[in-house]
Amino acid sequence: DQQVKQNSPSLSVQEGRISILNCDYTNSMFDYFLWYKKYPAEGPTFLISISSIKDKNEDGRFTVFLNKSAKHLSLHIVPSQPGDSAVYFCAAALAGGTSYGKLTFGQGTILTVHP
Amino acid sequence: DTAVSQTPKYLVTQMGNDKSIKCEQNLGHDTMYWYKQDSKKFLKIMFSYNNKExxxxxxxxxxxxPKSPDKAHLNLHINSLELGDSAVYFCASSPGGLAQETQYFGPGTRLLVL
Known part of the structure; x- marks a missing residue:
């Protein structure tokens, strides 16, 4: 029972265009969401996060949107650059103290940005 | 100077063997984690330690x-390895174990059980 799903295994985008990566979750108790980025042979690195009290969080070229009623979040990258080519993982958590940092990850989406 | 390091990076072994993977963080964090990335690519948490607990x-x-000799180290020992244990194992750490904190991941250990 996968509570966080990224239904697009891969996405190919032209440099300069927008990349939109999607993520769906089933557990309505999740109240904190994160995106991690992973290059080959490296561990995931934190990219951006959003609390459930917000519907948008922006950091430079990266914006995360949260639609709680649809249990859906998306990551927008504008403009996309070849260096953004990586695997992007969506993760969800319960922000309360008893979660002890437990993150539930999706299976990742491979983003390829073509020059 | 690597923040979270794992050894070995690659491990190929026979079924039934016992093996260990070591993890060290030099970030001064209190909490460490082990994740497993299976063949379907999901990253799933296995264990978390906070201050060796x-x-x-x-x-x-x-x-x-798992064994945590001190808060900078979290090792994973696997007995009687099975084919299904083949995966990439990631160690991570965070300052205090809250979900809102950034978790810093090691480069992963690729385990192949033959």
Whole structure:
């Protein structure tokens, strides 16, 4: 029972265009969401996060949107650059103290940005 | 100077063997984690330790035993390895174990059981 799903295994985008990566979750108790980025042979690195009290969080070229009623979040990258080519993982958590940092990850989406 | 390091990076072994993976963090964090990335690419948490104390213990076979000699180290010992244990294992750390904190991951250990 996968509570966080990224239904697009891969996405190919032209440099300069927008990349939109999607993520769906089933557990309505999740109240904190994160995106991690992973290059080959490296561990995931934190990219951006959003609390459930917000519907948008922006950091430079990266914006995360949260639609709680649809249990859906998306990551927008504008403009996309070849260096953004990586695997992007969506993760969800319960922000309360008893979660002890437990993150539930999706299976990742491979983003390829073509020059 | 690597923040979270794992050894070995690659591990190829036979079924039935016992093996260990080591993890060290030099970030001064109190909390460390082990994740498994299976063939379907999901990253799933296995264990979490806070200041050498086991905090999270997911449904993991008891052939897997984590050991934290101090808060900078979290090792994973696997007994009687099975084919299904083949995966990439990631260690991570965070300052205090809150979900809102950034978790810093090691480069992963690729385990192949033959």
């Amino acid at each position: 086991l905090i999270i213990n997911e449904t993991v076979p008891n052939r897997f035993s």
